[in-house]
Each structure stands twice: as C-alpha cells, then as structure tokens.
Amino acid sequence: MSTDSSRSRRWFLGLGAAWSAAVVACRSRVAGPDPSLLGAAVSPYGSRSRFEKAVRHVNQNTKVPLQEASSRTPLHDTYGIITPSSLHFERHHGGVPEIDPATHTLTIHGLVERPLVFTMADLKALPSVSRIHFLECSGNSGGEWRGGSGETDVQRIHGLTSCSEWTGVPVSTLLRECGAHADAAWVLAEGADACKLDRSIPMAKMLDDAMVVYGQNGEPLRPEQGYPLRLLLPGFEGNANVKWLRRLKVMNQPAMSREETSKYTDLMPDGTARQFTFDLEAKSIITRPSAGDTLRGAGQYQVTGIAWTGRGSVARVEVTTDGGATWIEAELQTPVLRRAHTRFHWPWTWDGREALLASRCTDDTGYTQPPLNDLIKIRGTNSQYHNNGIQTWKVAANGTITNGNRA
C-alpha cells in the first residue's frame, strides 16, 4: 500500500478547483447519508470518522527496537495548535510501562527538610494549573544536519513536536512542601520505565514553570506520554520531560546520567560537546503546502504552519517564496501563548513558476530562526540535536513539492 492513504494530499484550496467542485455538486444528486436510515447510537468513548486516516509515522526500517524508537505527529493533517493526544509524538527508551495509578507514587528526597512520598490522590488534592505547551524532541529535524535529508514530508522530517494542554501541580509547590534547600542547584528526575530514564534539571527551571502533570487535553495522560505522571519543563528538550515520573532528588551537582552525557549532548566540529543544552530555540515550519503535496495549478492558496520557541513567545513569522530574498509577514492566529505552538497563515497567489517556500520565526527575545546553512557553519553536521534551521520546500512548475533543503 502506498503511504498516501495515511495522509490527505487533496487539501488544495485553489479557487478554480473549488469552483469546479461546486459545479459538479450542483449537477449530481445530493451526496450524504441516506436520509431514510438512522445513524449510529450514542457511544461511551468517541473516535474519529472512519474516513480520516492520519496516523503517527513509525519508521519500521530500523535496527533499533520499537520500544526505543519514536513515532511522529502528522503535522500536515493537524489543525490549530493542539495536537490530538492520539497523535502526539512518542520517543521511548525502554517501552511504555503499564502503571496502576493506585500504586504509583512520586518520592521527593535529597537536599530537603522533609522527604515525602506523594500518591496520585495526594497530587490531585494540591492546587492545579492547566497550561498549553509544546513538547519537541531535541532530535527533531536531525536528519537535515547533513545538508538536507532524503526525507519525503513534513511529518517524517519534523514530526517530533506536538502541543497539548497539560494539567498538574507546579514543582515549586512540591519543593516547598518538602522544604527543599534553596541553595541546591539541581534536581534529578527519574522515571519508572524499564530503563528508569533520568535527567538532571536546574533548580531555577524547577522553581520557574516546571510542573508534574497528570492531565493532557482534558483527560488523564496517555500511557505513551507518561501515565499516570510526567515532568513537564516548558520549552526544554523533550527528553528532559521525564515520563512515568517516580522520583525527584534535590542535589548540589548534576548526576551526569547516560542521557545527559553520552546522548543528549551536541558535538561540535572541534570535538567538544555542548552539555545541558535544554532550550529549544525559535522555529517554524510551513505544514501546508509541504513536501508530498501537489498544487493544482497557478492560483490562490493558503499557506499555513506552526511556530514556537522555548525561550518565550512567538513575536513574528515571515514567509518567503523566493528562497529568502524577500520576506513577508504572516498572520499569527490567536491565541499566541508562551512556549506553545502558534499557528500562522499567509495567503499566496502562486504564479505557476518554480518557488522556494519557507518560513522563519522571531521570538520575543529578538532571536530570529536562522538559515540551516548558517547553523551548520557554526555547529558542523554532527551535532545531531537542536536543529531549528529554516525549512525550505521546493515547489516545481508542475506543482509538485519536495524537500528544498537539498538544494
């Protein structure tokens, strides 16, 4: 089967095409359900229409066990800023554990006055907050470091980012409850999964906007997102947002775990590696039209995509159709939230000639998303993580769109 079945390519909004469709609709009999038949009954848990096929992309062509793999959000076929929980990207290091929330606990210890064990009921008794934040794997878009991968679409290239409403308790509340030593600089977070994944988090982040979350988009967390409890560090690389959270240990020094030394570090051309590179920098991607789409001829199109920054809020998104020679400001769709995906739109009149379509994001710190080649000049091609370079889509005169990073 072609992978096209998992993805709608006929999204085009060319006015000519819409007009043709309207003409066809008038001529033929009215489509729709048979009015003489009853529809389906109410149901206890809803699911989407059987006509909708978008799914997470799982790369099966890998030597890595699928318990240690990733699945990618179909960015092309999601709308607005919230990623459906079923389509949130995954990255696991020891599979998805099945945890009974009745027995799960979070222990906080180390440099604290009062080590404490919290049950899920304890945590839900504390004042909660709900916030919309993106999560992005720092390895997202990593294939593009070598001057453009052969990846075929926006999901496969950039699908390790998603955005949800998260509900839980500020970590600062828990640290106060335990009497954490204010001069302790780090907090180790550890999961209850098979590999007991652990990362050291700066205390400043824990006291700023870190949360332990049990809710995602109005429901309990999905198992693959850490059910029943995960750490959420808005704007920090995904791996640090430890899932299936069982322990926080307040410390003076980082633990130097395997994940924060041998894995999630960024190798530079001189052989040194950057460590504790937590922030995800400003980034944007045009999701429609994008590689794999075919434009139905010259005419009017809506260009849309998402932008985000781990350092604050999106201030501006600009779009180019000439590979960056000129930039035009796109419209930001409200709400524009701190450390959340932000939707942008731009109306494009395509003249039917070859185009290099791209977006760039500027955040409220004044930072502007750089061209990929400028990043490579500084970081080389082996840093693996934190690629926030501009993604270019190449539109051919016949309307086909491919990965333009490969110029």
Place this chain on the structure above:
Amino acid sequence: MAIGRRRLASIAFAGIVAFGAVQLRAQSPSFGVGRAPKPEELQAIDIDIAPDGRGLPPGGSTAAAGKDVYTRRCETCHGPTGKEGPQDVLAGGQGSLATSRPQKTIGSYWPYATTLWDYIRRAMPFDHPGTLTTGEIYGATAYLLFLNGIVGERDVVDETTLPRVAMPNRNGFVPDPRPDIGRPAPAKSEPAQRKPK
C-alpha cells in the same frame, strides 16, 4: 519619609529574595499531603551513582572475570569486541570526535566511568534490566573499560577505584553557549502588502 523610592524598591527586592530562600528551606508544609518514605522504600529507588562514586555498593571485579557476563548478556546487541553492533557501538573511536565521521563510544566520548556502572544497573540488558548482580555489573563495567583500553585486564574495578578511572573525554564537554546565532534580528521585512484584510 527619608527613604527614597529607589532605596525602598531595593529594600523590598532584598526582602523578597531573602523571604524566598527562607521560605523554601524552613517553611512548614502548606498542605500537609504526602508521607515520609520508609528507609527501605528510599533504598529501593535511590539508585543514581554520582561521579565521585557516591551510591556505589561494595563490590568489584576485573575485565578478565567480566568477559563472561559480557559474552552472555551483552554481546548479542553490542558485538564480540563492542564495535560490531547491531546496537550502540561501545568501544573504539578515540580521536574521531573532531573528524567528519565521529564515533561516540564509552572510550571516545563518555566523561565519567561511574555513569557506565549506573547505566548498566539502571537499564541493561535492554530487554531484562535489573537482572544483573552487583558483581556482574562491576564485571561488565571493567570489561567495557578494558575493551576501550582504559583499564588493564587484571585491574580491580570496585567502589573505590571506579570513580578514579580517568576517562579520555573527561574534559570534552562545554556549557551551552546559545544563542550562538540568530540575534539580533536580521533585515526588516517587506511591508505586508499581501496580508489578508
């Protein structure tokens, strides 16, 4: 009042800072939820090993003795000499980090030997983590350090010697210098004449 506005503000700021520190350290619990962990509960999950060796249990082994556990429990995924895969390459690669084809292995990349012990106990073997004995973990650690030319075949690796093992890339890591690009914002946009109404 004799205190100027600026002075007042700085007093207030100092007060907030001091109050914040005191509050975290000494304030009694606000909500009274949670309970104290039992010592055995804490012992079961307090498994992280610090770079100075804190947390390492008594025990030890050598590469010669550890070859057996490596062969039985590690080789299928990591190859006879740690270089063959199919999963992570664990040995070799020293001197490759600044080349166009860097190999990040225990010997070429990992800054602390204690991390190796921690990770084997924490997560290995991949499909049966937590099934190695303390002696086997010391043995596998010693053998992997030996495969990387970092310890001798008969060197005893134990809770005292392991933190003192000098890893070749110990000083290879630097703090995050970003933003290293992207600021200040480049040339201004064209007017948004094609913006929708």
